[in-house]
Amino acid sequence: MGMLLLYAVIMTSGSIALWTLVRRYFKKRPTSAGRVIWSVLVSGFALISIAAITTNFGTISTPGIDLPLGFAPGSGVPLTTTAIFKMVIVSLAQVLFVFILLSRIQELVLVKRTSSSQHNWYAMLFVFVAASLLSVFRAAGDPQNFVQDIAIVVSIVFMVLNAFRLSWIVSLSFKEKLATIGLCMVLIVLLIGGPGIGNSGSSFLIPDAYSYLEHYFMPLAAFVKQATIFGILYGTTSFLSLLFHLPTTGDFRQREGERATMHSLTHLIGQVFEAERLFESVAAAPVESGSADYAWLALPDLDTGFLQYKVFATSGIVPAKVNDLFDSTQLASDLSRDNLPLIIQKAQADHRLNLKTADGIGSLLAVPLIAREEVLGALFAAKKVSSGFEQDDIETISIFAAQAAVAIDNAHLFEQQVERERLEREMSIAREVQQKLLPQNVPEISGLSMAASSVSAQEVGGDYYDFVRLGEQELGVIIGDVSGKGTSAAFYMAEMQGIFHSVSRIAKSPATFLTHANTALAQTLDKNVFISAIYAILNLETERIVLTRAGHCPAAIVRLNGEARYIRTRGLGLGLDRGSLFQQSLTQESISLDPGDVLVFYTDGVVESRDAEGEEYGYDRLLSILKEYRHEDADGLHSAVLRDLRGFIGSAEYDDDMTLVVVKWHGVPIDTLLTSTQSVKEST
Amino acid sequence: MSNFSVGFRNSGTVQILDLKGELDAHTASELEAAIQKCQADNQVQIIINGANLLYISSAGLGVFMAYIEEVRECGGDIKIAALQPKVYNVFDLLGFPMLFDIVDLEEDAVGKFVVA
Incomplete structure (x- = not known):
């Protein structure tokens, strides 16, 4: 009994060690289904061959002993060395085979594992071991007792639970499935023919395989039997499942393709820098996903008009052919009207298609690309067969179209943003340039104080003012306002500045200057553009000012005694008449x-x-505020008006270009006054 | 958003445009469109009724300048009637009365077309 226990402990520990070795060996092996089963088959075939050769090797010919396998009846002790040799080799070969089998099947069973599937697997292994150990004191050939029967039933329940863990099958391709079906069949044959399912005599490859195991170590025999049954069961469920999944493989592969394509498209949404690559990827999506044979992307052609679609990228078809396929203007308006996919299941019989170029196209799908409720273009997909588009194809391609629409819209927004920033830069440059066209400082002239300012409602404006010294005694002052606002007004303002600087020095009177200016401007001003202006020449010696108004808001004059009025002379705006009427109108x-x-x-x-x-x-x-502050110098008066104006409008936003020029005649040369004051200050 | 509108009316062979609201750089295109429509309909005897015109900017005045030549070449005219004092002042400052028939009453403007 003691010896028996020792033997059991040694055998059990040995088995555990062997299992651990097998697990470790296969841990880093590839886990693709075909390879897993293949590795089981190869090792199984090798081991069973060894066992089969061993059993047929030599005969038990010990004289005086006439036992079938060379074991003592009753005790089951091997009586010859040949029997021991055969027993050990045949048993170990089987044990190793089922260990490899279990450790490899584990990889398959635990594909897409959940905690319960993992739990079921290890529970099954535990039940195998437990049920096996119940046979530890059973002698070879003895029938199982009741407890052992129950243990086998429990073990079979777990086998069935685990035999339906077949998630690995769905991801196989058609060819892989076919190959795996073959492998499963071989595996089943190998299992039935090798270790067999008990002493039923099924082990035709290794005669008496089970008997040798029983004599070797009873629990191992029980374990091998359970493992073999499980192997056959798993092989059978795999075989059947593979067989049933064969016809739907194509659909599954398409889903896979769609998913992969969708994944790559999602990345494209951020792809705003390279529009062409974006277009190509969008056009390629339906073909890559397997939803269509051809696909192309059409966007409004900005060169020829907005509703004309132009093919920007294609996949699987010659571009020239596609462009002539449709009356694309008609199609574009159809898609924009309905915002729904257009499905043509029988392309050859459809009047909307150009039949000659429709060759090779059986069915066609056009999905509008819609972003922010606007149709940006259309994604076309075509199949060689008619009625080729099923509802799920249409849905898939519609999803591509939706993704593409967002991506293209993003790209547009990005372009617009870049363009806007560029324009802003340009406008700020224009503004700087225009500011330089206005006088940077008012001239300093004794007897006069002057203040001037000009603001534009937009970056650039059409207001103009300037001063010019005409000899020792005269100063010219001009103010002008180009009709309209913004850029066009700014260009005419610049022209006005050029005319003023060249013509003012040779014109003897304001009216002469304005007449020359009108003639010069007549050639360039648009029909609907005119410039109002006032030109005044102030003579310091005679203390007189002569001014002429060309349609401009009348200048105000405020006397020291409080008398204030507008100087409203007759006069047409510059550019309103390009003949002699202008000159005649001036006073x-x-x-x-x-x-x-x-x-x-x-x-x-x-x-x-x-x-x-x-x-x-x-x-x-305006007149009353000027009157109120008439005692101030030009600067004080200027800022008083602006202050009152700001207070009046209540916000700092100006609606229009706004210019204000104040000229105050002091009569006495004030610079000499200032100088004397300063010298007084310095002397004290 | 736009606080400007043009109403179309006929008085015999004369096309009357009733302007309402504020005519500035933003709304000038609406008056342009109205005058272009008159031209397209071969209606070149045009009266602008400004009774409800509250404001006009230089861009608005530019519209009259843009079309007067063409209209007169076709034997028609653009006459302006019933302007409010403040709006008339803008026309007057620029010297428009020297270029256009600007009258107080619409009937007078119609009468001038009939006499002509």
């Missing part, structure tokens, strides 16, 4: 100035500024 007014008199020039932006209620600032308010 000049000459005013004698007294010390303290102020002349104020401005553009309509000042008097037409509105408050929150839409009320205009107006001529009366």
